[in-house]
Every structure is written in C-alpha cells, then in structure tokens.
Amino acid sequence: MTVTDPARVASPPAAPRRRSGRGLIRPAVVVLVTVLLALLPELQVQLPGVLPGPTYTAGTEQLLAGCLLIGALAVTYNLLFAVTGLLSFGHALYFAIGCYGFAILLQREHWAIVPAAVVTLLIGTLAAVLIGLVSLRVTGIAFAMVTLAFAQAGAVLVARNTGNLTGGEEGLGLTDAKLPAALLGVDNTQNLYWLALAVAAVVLAVVGGVVGSRAGHLMRAVRENELRVRVLGVRPYLVRLLSFGVSGSLATLVGMAYLLVQGGANPQITTSSFTLTLLVMVVLGGLGSRWGAMLGGVLYTLLDQRLGVLAASSGIAGLPAPLRVPLSQPAFLLGLLFVIVVLFLPGGITGSLARLAGRAGLGARPATLLAELSKAEAE
Amino acid sequence: MSTVVLLAVTGLGLGGLYFLVASGLSLIYGVMRILNFAHGAFLTVGGYLGYEAGHRFGAQANSWPVFALMLVVGTVAGGLLAVLVELLLIRRLYEREIEQVLVTVGLGLAAVALVSGSWGSDARTFPAPRWMARTTSIFGADVPNLRFACIVAAVLVLLGLQLLLGRTRYGLIIRAGVENRSMVAALGIDVRRTFTAVFGLGGALAGLGGVLTALYNSTVSPGMGDSLLIFAFIVVVIGGLGSVTGSAVAAAGVALLQQFANYYASAGIGDLTVVAALAVVLLLRPSGFVGRQVRLA
Numbered sequence: 001m002t003v004t005d006p007a008r009v010a011s012p013p014a015a016p017r018r019r020s021g022r023g024l025i026r027p028a029v030v031v032l033v034t035v036l037l038a039l040l041p042e043l044q045v046q047l048p049g050v051l052p053g054p055t056y057t058a059g060t061e062q063l064l065a066g067c068l069l070i071g072a073l074a075v076t077y078n079l080l081f082a083v084t085g086l087l088s089f090g091h092a093l094y095f096a097i098g099c100y101g102f103a104i105l106l107q108r109e110h111w112a113i114v115p116a117a118v119v120t121l122l123i124g125t126l127a128a129v130l131i132g133l134v135s136l137r138v139t140g141i142a143f144a145m146v147t148l149a150f151a152q153a154g155a156v157l158v159a160r161n162t163g164n165l166t167g168g169e170e171g172l173g174l175t176d177a178k179l180p181a182a183l184l185g186v187d188n189t190q191n192l193y194w195l196a197l198a199v200a201a202v203v204l205a206v207v208g209g210v211v212g213s214r215a216g217h218l219m220r221a222v223r224e225n226e227l228r229v230r231v232l233g234v235r236p237y238l239v240r241l242l243s244f245g246v247s248g249s250l251a252t253l254v255g256m257a258y259l260l261v262q263g264g265a266n267p268q269i270t271t272s273s274f275t276l277t278l279l280v281m282v283v284l285g286g287l288g289s290r291w292g293a294m295l296g297g298v299l300y301t302l303l304d305q306r307l308g309v310l311a312a313s314s315g316i317a318g319l320p321a322p323l324r325v326p327l328s329q330p331a332f333l334l335g336l337l338f339v340i341v342v343l344f345l346p347g348g349i350t351g352s353l354a355r356l357a358g359r360a361g362l363g364a365r366p367a368t369l370l371a372e373l374s375k376a377e378a379e
Numbered sequence: 380m381s382t383v384v385l386l387a388v389t390g391l392g393l394g395g396l397y398f399l400v401a402s403g404l405s406l407i408y409g410v411m412r413i414l415n416f417a418h419g420a421f422l423t424v425g426g427y428l429g430y431e432a433g434h435r436f437g438a439q440a441n442s443w444p445v446f447a448l449m450l451v452v453g454t455v456a457g458g459l460l461a462v463l464v465e466l467l468l469i470r471r472l473y474e475r476e477i478e479q480v481l482v483t484v485g486l487g488l489a490a491v492a493l494v495s496g497s498w499g500s501d502a503r504t505f506p507a508p509r510w511m512a513r514t515t516s517i518f519g520a521d522v523p524n525l526r527f528a529c530i531v532a533a534v535l536v537l538l539g540l541q542l543l544l545g546r547t548r549y550g551l552i553i554r555a556g557v558e559n560r561s562m563v564a565a566l567g568i569d570v571r572r573t574f575t576a577v578f579g580l581g582g583a584l585a586g587l588g589g590v591l592t593a594l595y596n597s598t599v600s601p602g603m604g605d606s607l608l609i610f611a612f613i614v615v616v617i618g619g620l621g622s623v624t625g626s627a628v629a630a631a632g633v634a635l636l637q638q639f640a641n642y643y644a645s646a647g648i649g650d651l652t653v654v655a656a657l658a659v660v661l662l663l664r665p666s667g668f669v670g671r672q673v674r675l676a
Contacts, residue, residue: 336489
C-alpha cells in the first residue's frame with residue numbers, strides 16, 4: 001500500500017495517512033493486537049461490568065465473537081458510506097442474505113458446510129451486483145430510498161416465511177445441520193471466536209487493500225468530485241458499483257460467520273432499523289477510518305448487550321419511574337448517545353482521539369468527513 | 380363487486396394514513412432538505428398520548444367528545460414534539476444535512492424505546508366511538524366506518540394544506556422555500572422561523588396520523604410509526620419530494636396497489652409490488668421525481 005502524489009490530492013483529511021518513520025509501527029501494533037485477541041480464550045482476563053465473565057468462558061467468547069463480526073460489518077458499511085459517499089439504507093440485506101442463505105442451505109437442504117458457504121457467498125455477491133446495477137442509476141436521496149426498498153422486500157420475504165424456508169418471526173435455528181464437530185457444542189465456542197476473528201481480519205485486510213488501491217482512490221475521488229472523475233475519463237457508475245459489490249460481498253461473508261456464532265438466523269437483522277444501527281456504529285466510531293468503524297461496531301454491540309443486562313438488573317427495577325423507564329431501554333440510551341456524538345463529537349471516537357492527539361502535539365488532523373459529506377449532499 | 384369496493388375503500392383508508400405521514404415528510408424535505416427519520420416516532424408518540432388522553436376516561440372513552448379530545452391531543456403532541464426537536468437539535472446543525480438526518484435517526488430510536496419503556500412493548504387496545512367499528516353498506520360491501528373516517532380526515536387535511544399553501548402568505552413563503560431557499564433568505568425572510576413552522580406542521584400531521592393509525596389498527600404499539608414510515612418514504616419519493624398533491628396521488632395509488640395485490644395474489648406480495656413500483660418509477664424518471672418536480676399545490 002504505497003501512497004503516490006495524485007492520491008494525496010484525492011484523499012480526504014480524515015483518511016489515515018502513512019508517514020515515513022511510522023511505516024513499521026502501525027503493522028506492528030495491528031499484529032500485536034491480533035495476537036492478543038487470538039489468545040483471549042486461553043487467558044483469564046476479567047473486566048467486571050464490561051464482560052459477563054472471564055474471557056475463557058463460552059458466554060464471553062460468544063459475545064466477543066458477535067462484537068467482532070458486527071464490527072466487521074460496520075467496516076464494510078464504512079467502505080460504502082464514508083469512502084465512496086454512498087448513503088445506503090439497505091446494507092443489512094447482504095448480511096441477511098449471508099445469514100439466511102447459509103442457514104437455508106445448511107438446515108433445510110442439508111448441504112455440507114463448504115459448498116453451502118461457497119454458494120451463499122456467490123449468491124450474496126450476485127445480489128449485490130444486480131441490485132447495485134439497478135439502484136446506482138440514481139444517486140443521493142433517491143439511491144438511499146431504492147436500497148431501502150430492496151432491503152424492505154428482503155425483510156418482507158423473510159417475515160412472511162416465503163416457501164416455508166425462513167421460519168418467519170421465529171427465525172431459523174441450526175438444529176438439523178451437518179456441521180463439523182469443531183463448531184458444535186459449548187466447549188468449542190472458542191473455535192467460533194477464532195472464526196469470527198479470522199473473518200474480521202479478512203474483512204479489514206480486504207477493505208484496507210481496496211481503499212489503498214487505485215480503485216480506492218477513485219472511490220474517494222467520486223465522493224469528493226464526481227465531475228472531475230468524469231473529466232479524467234472514468235465512469236463514476238462503475239467505481240460505485242465496485243464499491244457496492246465488494247461491500248455487499250463482504251457483508252455476506254460476515255453474515256455467514258454470524259449465523260455460525262449465533263447458531264441461527266433472526267429476522268431482526270433484515271429490518272431497516274438494523275441498517276440504521278450500522279450507520280450509528282460507523283458515525284459513533286468515526287467516519288473515514290476502518291478502525292473507527294470496527295471500534296464503533298464492537299462498542300455498540302457490547303453496550304447494547306451490557307445495557308440490556310443492566311436494564312434487567314434489580315438495581316434498576318427499584319428506581320422511581322422517571323429514572324427506571326429510560327434506564328431500562330438500551331435503545332433509548334444508545335439513541336441518546338448517538339445524538340450527543342453527532343452534536344458534540346463530529347469525528348466520532350477516533351476523530352476526537354485524533355483531535356486530542358493533535359492538541360498534544362502529535363499531529364493527525366481532526367475528521368471533518370461528516371461536514372464534507374453534508375456539503376456534497378447539498379450540492 | 381362487493382369485494383372490489385371493500386378493498387378499494389380499505390385501500391383508500393390506508394392511503395389516507397400514508398398521506399398524513401408523507402405530506403409532512405415531503406414538505407420537510409422540500410423546504411429543509413432533511414429526510415426525517417424521527418417522523419415515525421412523532422406518529423407513535425402522537426398515537427400513544429392520544430391513547431393516554433382517552434384511556435383516562437375509562438368507560439366513557441368510547442364517546443365522541445373524548446375521541447375529538449384524543450385527536451387534538453395527538454396532533455398537538457406531535458406538533459410540539461417536532462417544534463422542540465427543531466429548536467433544540469436540528470437548528471444547531473443548520474446546513475449540515477447528513478448530520479441532521481443522523482440526529483433524527485438517533486432520536487427515532489430513542490423516542491420509540493422510551494414509548495415501549497413507558498407503555499410496554501405489547502400492543503394495547505385503542506378506545507374509539509362504537510360507530511367506528513360498525514359497518515356501512517356501500518355497493519353491497521360492508522365497509523367498517525373507521526375506513527371512511529381515515530379517508531375524510533386525509534381529504535380535509537389535503538384541502539387545508541392546499542388552502543394554506545395556495546392562499547396564505549405563509550404558504551407562499553413555504554412554496555418559495557421549496558423552489559429556492561437561498562432566494563427566500565436573500566429577500567429578508569427569516570428562513571429559520573419557516574423551518575420551525577414546517578417541521579411543527581409535519582409533526583402535527585404525524586401526530587394526527589398516529590391517532591388515526593391507532594384507530595385503523597384498533598391498537599397502539601411502539602412499532603406502528605416505523606412500519607408506516609417506510610411506505611410513507613416510498614410514497615414521498617414516488618409522489619415527488621416537496622409536492623403535497625403528488626403525495627396525495629401516490630399515497631392513494633400505493634395503498635390501493637398494496638391492498639389489491641395482497642388480496643388477489645397473496646399476503647406480502649402487495650408490499651413487494653409497492654417496492655417494485657418504486658424501483659420502476661425511479662428508474663424511468665431518475666431525476667424527474669426528485670430533481671425537477673418540486674412545484675407544490
């Protein structure tokens with residue numbers, strides 16, 4: 001991933017930029033963090049209040065695996081929204097295709113895991129490309145609406161239990177699937193955790209590769225100045241389609257891993273509000289950087305789960321109604337947190353950290369991508 | 380024949396609800412360029428506060444004066460909530476459209492969660508005058524009266540909006556704002572006050588829509604706003620962002636299409652047909668329905 005001069009012109013202030021001398025530090029940190037995360041199931045790390053138990057217990061491993069996967073999904077959405085500037089309200093569809101497609105092939109058709117995975121990934125990619133071909137003919141708000149409509153169609157198909165395949169409201173459990181023994185049983189939850197970590201690593205690596213490539217520069221250029229890209233002789237439509245296809249395909253991959261970790265597919269993931277929560281995660285973490293999106297996804301999922309536990313605790317039940325009602329609703333607290341972040345921390349968590357670092361004299365400019373996207377939208 | 384009439388009247392009743400939500404959304408988008416994701420929450424809050432107002436009367440909740448009170452409470456609640464949201468949150472993010480949309484997303488999540496925390500996540504029976512549940516025979520079809528009530532309410536709102544937009548000075552400013560916002564500001568008109576007014580008007584229509592949706596479903600539930608909101612978005616886009624008459628026509632068309640397809644094909648097909656209709660419309664007129672067709676009334 002080398003950064004050339006023309007790319008420097010096209011890259012936004014928010015995009016992580018490599019400096020000479022820092023070239024080795026970042027990969028070293030990434031490797032270190034990955035190794036630490038991989039070792040977690042073997043260690044006895046306790047974070048009271050943050051994690052339900054020590055990291056070698058199955059419950060914690062499953063929660064962390066879910067966090068990593070939702071984080072990875074937020075990274076795929078970041079590629080679409082923050083890098084390419086495409087505000088899609090239907091990204092959950094490809095995640096749901098991964099989850100439900102895989103579940104149907106495994107549970108209803110009794111396929112073996114490898115062919116089922118390959119076919120699901122192909123279906124998800126094909127769906128993303130086809131829907132992208134249609135919906136990218138329009139841009140801006142109209143694009144958001146078409147993607148929302150397609151995702152809504154998917155949600156309706158799942159909710160109505162079409163062809164008796166999806167299980168409707170009940171969801172679809174993997175009770176009857178031919179899975180390798182290593183993925184079954186509470187004792188093997190750590191394998192699912194490692195699978196989730198591997199998928200998250202693959203997603204981060206692929207998105208990083210795409211963003212750093214010439215295609216990635218074009219994606220940012222399309223977001224910033226479409227006319228200029230046209231003048232250079234490139235069709236913005238094809239650049240957007242590439243971004244839509246790659247992020248849809250990766251979302252399908254994440255959806256398949258999510259199915260294995262959760263042991264079933266839940267209709268909740270097909271809804272438009274799930275796509276909206278992805279948007280919340282990406283903005284929460286900080287637009288523009290895939291690490292920010294990852295962080296946002298992990299934090300949101302963790303907060304959602306822990307606030308749910310807090311809501312059900314006896315301490316909350318004893319409070320008077322004006323305190324009890326808001327505190328017993330994780331969605332209320334998360335929505336409020338989101339509004340506060342948008343109002344007061346425009347760069348999200350990573351943007352604010354970068355700004356703090358900048359104030360301390362460490363360089364790194366604050367993220368202003370939101371303002372930039374708003375400007376592009378207004379034009 | 381009687382089935383067709385029943386489906387048509389039911390569809391138009393549903394279309395009335397779509398219109399109440401979509402007209403506000405459309406005006407807000409037209410003037411402020413905000414896609415208001417909190418609109419479903421305004422509807423839900425209006426519906427629940429209307430319910431709360433009627434519920435207090437216990438056995439008398441089925442009388443007409445109480446129902447009128449519920450309508451007023453729902454409308455005022457939706458309008459006040461929207462004005463507060465505009466003054467406290469949206470205004471701070473003036474000319475940062477994406478952030479405004481994000482704030483409405485967060486607000487929608489929070490408000491619906493607060494409603495389900497206060498009243499529980501299960502649906503509750505909505506009190507209404509007994510006349511509403513009775514049927515009227517029309518061309519051999521026994522149509523529940525509440526369907527007519529929704530149609531009448533929507534038609535009255537449509538006429539009211541036409542009068543407001545076409546005959547008053549405020550309407551003139553709103554229409555001018557849809558056409559060219561910066562020109563209105565340049566002429567010395569306080570655009571911010573117009574924004575607050577339009578947002579409040581949209582919220583009031585959503586609140587009224589909330590009480591009528593509760594009447595239509597005969598229950599209130601925390602998710603009722605958001606399930607209607609998606610179809611309202613589709614109506615707004617098909618009808619043309621910023622156009623009230625367009626919203627009315629599209630609302631009726633979408634609801635009828637949905638009802639007939641759900642009945643004659645199978646349940647759920649109607650929803651898919653509406654989605655397909657949106658895709659077709661957008662692909663045939665990619666810029667037309669969003670870009671140029673912004674004329675009101």
